Amino acid sequence: MATGNIMGNEEQELVLTRVFDAPRELVFKAWTDPKRVAQWWGPQGFTNPVCELDARPGGAIRIHMRGPDGTVYPMTGVYQEVVEPERLVFTSAALDEKGHPLFEVLTTVTFAEQGAKTKQILRARVIKSTAQAAPYLAGMEAGWTQSLERLSAFVATKSKE
Amino acid sequence: MPEASDHLSATLAALADPTRRAILARLATGQATVTELAAPFAMTMPAVSRHLKVLERAGLITRGREAQWRPCRITAAPLKDVANWVARYQRFWTESLDRLDDYLRDVQKKEKKHGHGKHHGK
Numbered sequence: 001m002a003t004g005n006i007m008g009n010e011e012q013e014l015v016l017t018r019v020f021d022a023p024r025e026l027v028f029k030a031w032t033d034p035k036r037v038a039q040w041w042g043p044q045g046f047t048n049p050v051c052e053l054d055a056r057p058g059g060a061i062r063i064h065m066r067g068p069d070g071t072v073y074p075m076t077g078v079y080q081e082v083v084e085p086e087r088l089v090f091t092s093a094a095l096d097e098k099g100h101p102l103f104e105v106l107t108t109v110t111f112a113e114q115g116a117k118t119k120q121i122l123r124a125r126v127i128k129s130t131a132q133a134a135p136y137l138a139g140m141e142a143g144w145t146q147s148l149e150r151l152s153a154f155v156a157t158k159s160k161e
Numbered sequence: 162m163p164e165a166s167d168h169l170s171a172t173l174a175a176l177a178d179p180t181r182r183a184i185l186a187r188l189a190t191g192q193a194t195v196t197e198l199a200a201p202f203a204m205t206m207p208a209v210s211r212h213l214k215v216l217e218r219a220g221l222i223t224r225g226r227e228a229q230w231r232p233c234r235i236t237a238a239p240l241k242d243v244a245n246w247v248a249r250y251q252r253f254w255t256e257s258l259d260r261l262d263d264y265l266r267d268v269q270k271k272e273k274k275h276g277h278g279k280h281h282g283k
Contacts, residue, residue: 022268044256
């Protein structure tokens with residue numbers, strides 16, 4: 001029964017695994033110290049003129065990303081869990097191109113020691129943002145992404161017509 | 162609440178189900194009737210119709226009114242919004258984590274140079 005079932009929450013995710021050649025404490029600090037986060041957060045060429053992180057459960061996240069063309073992308077979030085140095089869970093608002101909140105994303109990052117290295121697993125899934133929102137919002141598991149890649153290829157050809 | 166977000170939410174909700182994604186993938190190759198769409202799935206026609214209704218409400222498909230068998234067609238626009246968002250989101254994390262990797266390398270190199278780092282291989 002691969003099809004026809006509503007998949008469980010856990011499977012509806014974007015999952016990114018990385019192994020960093022750095023001790024776990026250092027990786028964790030790179031995620032929770034605002035000065036450090038500001039140095040890597042965002043795509044290539046982006047800076048973070050505002051980066052405020054209150055890394056404790058219930059603490060706020062406020063980051064203003066600035067793109068190479070000068071456009072500022074504000075982002076806000078709230079920490080749900082902060083377990084030093086192994087686990088971070090936070091919600092953040094996904095914004096559209098005009099800065100309107102679309103829905104919330106729940107991000108879980110775990111850090112495991114692997115000798116002198118650190119294995120980091122980042123999981124992100126879309127969660128309900130408002131009571132009026134669709135009864136159940138999708139996540140972004142690998143299969144979903146693959147379908148989307150195929151579909152976006154279709155879209156790309158379609159939009160040229 | 163801005164209208165655009167409702168559209169994207171509805172699209173995402175419709176895409177949350179693997180059967181509906183399979184239906185869309187099938188329709189990406191051309192229009193099909195409900196019977197044709199139901200064929201690969203061990204599902205009743207009403208069950209398939211329910212999925213089609215969800216897809217139709219989300220604006221992902223349109224159904225012909227002209228014929229009794231009402232062929233289904235895929236609509237590209239809402240998928241484009243989702244694909245754009247997913248692409249942006251993936252790019253954000255992939256590039257951020259690349260930069261984190263660089264940052265961790267740099268910081269350790271500096272620590273070593275200034276000699277106030279912790280012992281390596283403690």
